[in-house]
Amino acid sequence: xxxxxxxxxxxxxxxxxxxxxxxxxxxxxxxxxxxxxxxxxxxxxxxxxxxxxxxxxxxxxxxxxxxxxxxxxxxxxxxxxxxxxxxxxxxxxxxxxxxxxxxxxxxxxxxxxxxxxxxxxxxxxxxxxxxxxxxxxxxxxxxxxxxxxxxxxxxxxxxxxxxxxxxxxxxxxxxxxxxxxxxxxxxxxxxxxxxxxxxxxxxxxxxxxxxxxxxxxxxxxxxxxxxxxxxxxxxxxxxxxxxxxxxxxxxxxxxxxxxxxxxxxxxxxxxxxxxxxxxxxxxxxxxxxxxxxxxxxxxxxxxxxxxxxxxxxxxxxxxxxxxxxxxxxxxxxxxxxxx
Amino acid sequence: xxxxxxxxxxxxxxxxxxxxxxxxxxxxxxxxxxxxxxxxxxxxxxxxxxxxxxxxxxxxxxxxxxxxxxxxxxxxxxxxxxxxxxxxxxxxxxxxxxxxxxxxxxxxxxxxxxxxxxxxxxxxxxxxxxxxxxxxxxxxxxxxxxxxxxxxxxxxxxxxxxxxxxxxxxxxxxxxxxxxxxxxxxxxxxxxxxxxxxxxxxxxxxxxxxxxxxxxxxxxxxxxxxxxxxxxxxxxxxxxxxxxxxxxxxxxxxxxxxxxxxxxxxxxxxxxxxxxxxxxxxxxxxxxxxxxxxxxxxxxxxxxxxxxxxxxx
Numbered sequence: 001x002x003x004x005x006x007x008x009x010x011x012x013x014x015x016x017x018x019x020x021x022x023x024x025x026x027x028x029x030x031x032x033x034x035x036x037x038x039x040x041x042x043x044x045x046x047x048x049x050x051x052x053x054x055x056x057x058x059x060x061x062x063x064x065x066x067x068x069x070x071x072x073x074x075x076x077x078x079x080x081x082x083x084x085x086x087x088x089x090x091x092x093x094x095x096x097x098x099x100x101x102x103x104x105x106x107x108x109x110x111x112x113x114x115x116x117x118x119x120x121x122x123x124x125x126x127x128x129x130x131x132x133x134x135x136x137x138x139x140x141x142x143x144x145x146x147x148x149x150x151x152x153x154x155x156x157x158x159x160x161x162x163x164x165x166x167x168x169x170x171x172x173x174x175x176x177x178x179x180x181x182x183x184x185x186x187x188x189x190x191x192x193x194x195x196x197x198x199x200x201x202x203x204x205x206x207x208x209x210x211x212x213x214x215x216x217x218x219x220x221x222x223x224x225x226x227x228x229x230x231x232x233x234x235x236x237x238x239x240x241x242x243x244x245x246x247x248x249x250x251x252x253x254x255x256x257x258x259x260x261x262x263x264x265x266x267x268x269x270x271x272x273x274x275x276x277x278x279x280x281x282x283x284x285x286x287x288x289x290x291x292x293x294x295x296x297x298x299x300x301x302x303x304x305x306x307x308x309x310x311x312x313x314x315x316x317x318x319x320x321x322x323x324x325x326x327x328x329x330x331x332x333x334x335x336x337x338x339x
Numbered sequence: 340x341x342x343x344x345x346x347x348x349x350x351x352x353x354x355x356x357x358x359x360x361x362x363x364x365x366x367x368x369x370x371x372x373x374x375x376x377x378x379x380x381x382x383x384x385x386x387x388x389x390x391x392x393x394x395x396x397x398x399x400x401x402x403x404x405x406x407x408x409x410x411x412x413x414x415x416x417x418x419x420x421x422x423x424x425x426x427x428x429x430x431x432x433x434x435x436x437x438x439x440x441x442x443x444x445x446x447x448x449x450x451x452x453x454x455x456x457x458x459x460x461x462x463x464x465x466x467x468x469x470x471x472x473x474x475x476x477x478x479x480x481x482x483x484x485x486x487x488x489x490x491x492x493x494x495x496x497x498x499x500x501x502x503x504x505x506x507x508x509x510x511x512x513x514x515x516x517x518x519x520x521x522x523x524x525x526x527x528x529x530x531x532x533x534x535x536x537x538x539x540x541x542x543x544x545x546x547x548x549x550x551x552x553x554x555x556x557x558x559x560x561x562x563x564x565x566x567x568x569x570x571x572x573x574x575x576x577x578x579x580x581x582x583x584x585x586x587x588x589x590x591x592x593x594x595x596x597x598x599x600x601x602x603x604x605x606x607x608x609x610x611x612x613x614x615x616x617x618x619x620x621x622x623x624x625x626x627x628x629x630x631x632x633x634x635x636x637x638x639x640x641x642x643x644x645x646x647x648x649x650x651x652x
Contacts, residue, residue: 024474118482122505126458126481129449133442133623135616139459142615143608147601152350153617158625160441182504183445279470286466294461295470301456303480 015320016042016062020051020077023068023090025305033309034066038317041066055080064088064319066312072096078105086325088315090308092116092172092299093249094329095222095337103331110315113327114171115307116299120247121175123298124217127245127271128180130292132157132215137289157241157268160184165213167206167229168220168248169195176217188213191220192335206230211237215245222249223335232257235267242267247298250276259284262291273298340642344384346404348394351413355631359389362639378403387411387638392571392618393600395419401428409641411634414621415439415494417651418544418571425652432652433637436493438629439621443541444497446620447569450593451486451502451537453614454565455479460611482506487535489528489551490542491517494569498539510535513542528552532559537567544571552576557583565591569620572598581606584613595620 017039019026025033031041042062047054055077063083067073069091075098078084087097088110102109130136133156141153164180166173166189177187177200188201190209195202203209206229210216216238220226230244230253238244244267246253255276261267262285269290275281278296285291314326345363347356359365364384371377386406388396391413398421401407409431410420417434425432453459457478464475486502488495488511499509499522510523512531517524525531528551532538538560542548552566552575560566566589568575577598583589584607591612597603600618607613621630636648 028474028477118506119480122452122481123456126449126452126456129445130453130458130462133446133449133619135446135449135453135614136459136462138616138619139453139614140463142603142617145605145608147603147617151601153619153622155622155624155627156619158442158623159445179501179504182501183448184441281465281470292458292462293465294458295465295475297461297475297478300475300477301480302477305477 014038014040015064016040016059017064017066017088017316018042018044018059018062018081019066019071020044020073021068021071023066023071024300025090025308028300029305033305034312034316036313036317038320039064051077052080064316066090066316067097069093069096073102074098075101078102078107086110086316086319088312088319090312092120093222094334095249099329099331099334099337108319108325109329109331110319110325111327111329112308113311115311116304117171117175119299119301119304120172120219121179123247123273123294124172124176124219124245124271125179125183127247127273127292127294128215128217128243129159131243131245131269131271131290132159132162134289136292161186162214163188163212165189165203165209165216166200167191167209167216167218169198169200170219170221172247173217173219176219185215192225207234207237210234210242211239213238214241215243218244218246218248218252220248220252221335221337222252223337225335226252228252228254230254230258235261238267240266240268243269243271245271247273250274250278255282262288340639342384343386343642344381344406345387345389345638346381346385347389348396348400349391351389351391351393352627352631354628355389355413355634358631358635359638362635363387382406387641389413389634389638390419392416392419396425397421398424401425401430409433409638411637413630413634416543416571418573422652430652431641431647431650433634433647433649434651435621435630435633436649438633439626440493440497442623442626443494443569443620444501446595446616447494447498447539447541447567447593448501450567450569450595450614450616451484451539451565452481454567454591454593454612455481455484455537457611459614483508484536485510485534487511487525487531487538488522489513489531489538489540490548490570491520491522492541492543495539495541498541507537514547528556529559532556532564533561535560536563537565539567540570540574542570542574544573549573550576552580554579554583557589560589562588563590565589565593567593569595572596572600577604584610 064086067089164185169189259282271292273294346366388410396410412434482505486507491511581604593614595616
């Protein structure tokens, strides 16, 4: 891996930030997206070497990693980088980072903070209205020219007055609640702990939350505890008229069970931005009009990517200037995900 | 009341038909092969007409029914009823306000989100298997966008309330400014369009508001602007809208209504910045039942000499 540019010698002094795989922003907008005069990128993915060899050969003095959902930071990777002190991630989730190993090594993690909360919440509302009012299905109906021949479209279900149950009342969950209240929905939630100063009814377990709501919204992190949290029991409690929306992580749901419930009409419908084995999506869902699917793009807006750019560059520049990070994660607070 | 003839002009709701049949002598106009002959035979027994957003009671029909006392519309819009003629002849008119306000406003926001975030296109992308080849492209954030509302009646206010929860600044155009309302008022639609990101049609259809969305308004809204129509098709100069969308002079559109329903301009079918719905603004089980109950309630009240529930005339 050659030096970046011999005609700009000062660049060769710039500290490296390791990238294992290009984040979505690089793929969509180009790899100059996070350019800075304070650091340069070391792109492991441009090397033919297997990762371990690459790290041993080139990353021994690298202090920072820029990670994304598709570029996990495992204990193995961390152990091959003796000077690693910072992991910055472009994703909302932290489940792809071995937080225990980071805690053990005193490595700081900088997250996406709350930059994505509005877009995620907007996606939840978009999916929920779409499922209840059959927006995507009706759009297909009209665009296939079926309105003139087939007449009136089947009725949907009113959003107003629906009981909404939010799993995970963090930044995203709170933004969802604020929006849905304006539509006349009532809000209740389940979280690791009851939130003080929060007037929404709290349910200690998700099954009970599901039994008492019409729309279950998944907004929590993926951890060991939340893996397959939404299982047969919860879906059964949600019931025939219930709708589920997942913009969090695919593995929080038992996908096989969800597909079975949808195919057999045991729940009313689902809005899904995430899946267990992205980008593979269970084929059975393609035949269903009561399912709305999006390709894990709940935060993929121009505006969020610009906010991300500022945040990532801001965090990395702060780190290399020995200034406080913009969005450090308090690692003691984070539950474990063994991946 | 079983001898009272009620003429339902088009199919609209089977629960409503069923309930009307229990109480009145219901005539289903759309099943009649020879309409003029039918009217000649039955005109003296028809005392009520039930219409909706597709068909109501125009001057011609009113003239041919000498015993007509009441027109009950299964809609809040009254553009298919000749109100002046009804007033002239002392015919009562009722509609279905309030019960459908939430559903229409919900759908308006749903359309905004679907257009800006390309939700229907994202769903198509997944269903086609394209996701395996790469991510879908970036879309436009909805939170914080400026929403301009034409018509700040029940539905307009409900749209505003919802959009505010997404931190959208609200502005509006109305026949008169409403001083008690905190939203920014624009005295003209072109000015409103020039100053918002998303323009929503939520006013009633009258002679004044026919083609209220014309070339000038569309130009003012511009290549980044989005038009949402949950009013009536004729609010929009449809050919102008179609060419603006095809030529990308307008950023996008979410349309629940069209000038000649159920005909929809086919040029729109392939556009990824357009969401098209088959006039489902009030189309939920809950709301259609509430609307039907209002129609029945109004007719019963009239024929029992009680005050009408939701009179317009």
